[in-house]
Amino acid sequence: MGDLASLMQGFGDAVSPANLLWALLGVTIGTAVGVLPGIGPALTVALLLPLTFRLDPAAALIMFAGIYYGGMYGGSTTSILLNTPGESASMVTALEGNRMARAGRAAAALATAAIGSFVAGTVGTVGLTFLAPVVADFAVGFGPPEYVALMALAFVTVSALLGASLLKGLAGLLIGVGIGLVGIDPQSGEARLAFGVPSLLDGVDVVVVVVALFALGETFSRVLRGTGGETVEPIRSRAVLSRSDWRRSWPAWLRGAGIGFPIGSLPAGGAEVPTFLSYSAEKRLSKHPEEFGKGAIEGVAGPEAANNAAAAGVLVPLLTIGLPTSATAAVILTAFQSYGLQPGPQLFSESGPLLWTLVASLYIGNVMLLVLNLPLVRLWARLLTIPAYAIYAAVMVFATLGTFASGGTTADLIVLYALGLLALLMRTAGIPIAPAVVGLILGPLLEQQLRRALALSQGDPAVLVSSPLTVVLWALIALALLLPFAMRAVRRGTGPAPAPGGDGPGGEKEEDADAPAPRS
Template sequence: MDQLGLLLDGFASAVTPAHLLWALVGVTIGTATGVLPGIGPALTVALLLPITFRLEASSALILFAGIYYGGMYGGSTTSILLNTPGESASIVSALEGNKMARAGRAAAALATAAIGSFVAGTIGTIGLTFLAPVVADFATSFGPPEYVALMAVAFVTVSALLGPDLLKGIASLLVGVTIGLVGIDSQTGQPRLSFGVDSLLDGIDVVIVVIALFALSEAFGHLLTGTGGSTVEPVRERVVLSRKDLRRSWPAWLRGTALGFPIGSLPAGGAEVPTFLSYSLERRLSKHREEFGRGAIEGVAGPEAANNAASAGVLVPLLTIGLPTSATAAVILTAFQSYGLQPGPELFEESGPLVWTLIASLYIGNVMLLVLNLPLVRMWAKLLTIPAYGIYAGVLVFGTLGTYAAGGTTIDLLVLCGLGLIGLAMRQADIPVAPAVVGLILGPIAEQQLRRALTISEGDLSILVSGPITITLWTIAILALLAAILTPLLRRRPKQ
């Protein structure tokens, strides 16, 4: 099969000393930031974007992919030992994992999370290897009308999934679209939203926006709320699984993977939904239901596998149609664009060697993560004792230095602070920042494709629903919108 040959070529490039080094650096940083509550892979990639400009595109993307996978691994550590999920996808792992840790079984919980993550991540990467090229080939048939409909699906699903409710998600999306409009209009040549500032005529660098909305707003918010102390559960035993625990864990790993990867691969996917579904499924199928709520190992094994399989699945729509369905995927999309690469169907044709090197590095990174997480878990646990004020002071320093390195002007720093305050206001109002990044990136693309479609049809809007693909996509967008509106109403409805 073509994919196997291309994957082998990717491995030949990925096992070079430089790429192996960046993969190791990525998974190490990713695990560390996944362990630290409130940091996470999205913020880390945002901070590193300006620092990695001098790297080759393949090295930087391998680094970021390692951070992404490592963050999923590290998130389980803080959930289990501290009962504080670093990522929303790690919430379910805390339910049973922390109960196991309090009962003196932290080692078993961490072991099933690490091994399950490895199994699910590997199977998910295999799925990515064979599914992504098929989706990319299908997407090559898309024209401007299809892309407009696809952007509509993206806007609706991102607003609904990455926010607490639809209206707040749309509000965040509009913030990002508005920021994306700043600069010279490519068709009319007129300045938009530049307010007479010459430095804004080229638009606002997406790296500055990402650092401001993720890093600065997080640090500002932490200054307002202050720091809280938490008790870290100790790891007293070797991080290994007994035969009994293994027998109970491996079916949960496979079931979690079967849920995580396909749901993560959907444009409306993500990692949160499959983790909750996996926990519910394990609770129903378990022969030890009485242990749930008190520390059932299946309640850690299944959701952790679903989480990591979904992380691999999220890369399918990102690489094939340029659609991010998580905060970290949105920032990684920014990384692609900073190197002049636009994820989508042409990416596999125009930058095939880079893509296959990236996919091969995911297999290698998974092995590295297993080696890092099992023997070094006590070291990762010690990171939880670092004072939060020290962490966020470093975030402010690196964010500011990174922004100045990217632009080199005082205006960039003022824009950074201004957007950071906007991000803080959004967080205080419980408006998520991830949809804003998606709007910033996809908004100009949607505008460009809409203009092309209307130019082709001489202003006839019916071209937007002129084929089976466009009709299908608009139907998905409408159904997703209705689901986002009706679901909260049904939940609030009083039971008879």
């Protein structure tokens, strides 16, 4: 009851006209910049940080939180409309959302993303309010072996799900891991995969990689296919969301929230992994699996909900143990420290009123986000009426400007376009892009945790299966690897036997019946 009373007091402070204005400003800016390729919420918060030094801490943190949530939703807009995520956590939304947009259902995709963001953001904020201490205690109990198993599970799931084959999915994953290992080896201090280029010693910025693989890869691919003056009819029905869309979306919103918040609350959890796991769950549970890859609305609703629930979950380790698990959380940590606040176990007791005002503002920001974006879905969808060549020219400009703004060097632009050409080759070879980004993000973390685990065990690999949780996770990995082969064998065993003389039930004559008639 004490937490509930503190939350009510926080609402009393958050609904003051000034704080409501800062929340609205943050949500608006976050949404606006989230739709720009290469400029995500982390960069926006970092750029605005010096401008808020004269604000009181509550106003500054409320605006930062609004930018964070707004940027998470804004990234889904370009994912759906242009197949170019505004930030890495929105890349899964592009898989089905862009297909829906090209099929004339852009407004429905944007609407389910907006409502899913609201539902999951609210669920995540409720979890942050009441479950933060419990989840934080569970997360602190994770050791290096558990992290190794969890990340390996994410690798296998993503590679098997998003590739045309497991082999191509693993190829994309290894490309991403290779990019992620560029820079200084944190243990030995030796340069690796830098090829003597000084600017690569700090590694390759994830923003540059995401923009190159998605935005430039898509643009180069469109140039080769020819853009012409084609446009897409964005809305082919009067209702934004039909009754069937509602029926298929609401379970996905709840499942996505249930997946996103716990994983986002884990140290090193982030928002990327739960979006992939949510997509995997929706594909397996859907009554319309044949629509996946062609524009399944569950494939937008679930991952987008997981994305926003994880955004709330990321605040749990940040506020309770002072551990940022995303770039934006790291910048928000800097904002706390600039006001003399150190997130950690004592933060709620030492700065309780400020923290509860921030939590209350998250509820208010979610409502503002829905009210701001839901009426605009038809307007956003009309962007698809712009000719394709104009859209992709703008994508090139914004991608270049965003990358230069984040790094400020010519070397960043060279890396951007080199990776864009690599993305084009990957698309040509049928190698999926999304596993590469997952490998980029989780590869260095997996290496770090694996080294820690082996150091603690003095090189004994048995430490990787030293707890019941690790055994369960490795069993799930084995199941994910073997299940496709087992299902394929079952299908072969139960399929109809071919008739003599041909592959189909009717033999060779059946095949000839489907052949086109010869021209006279």
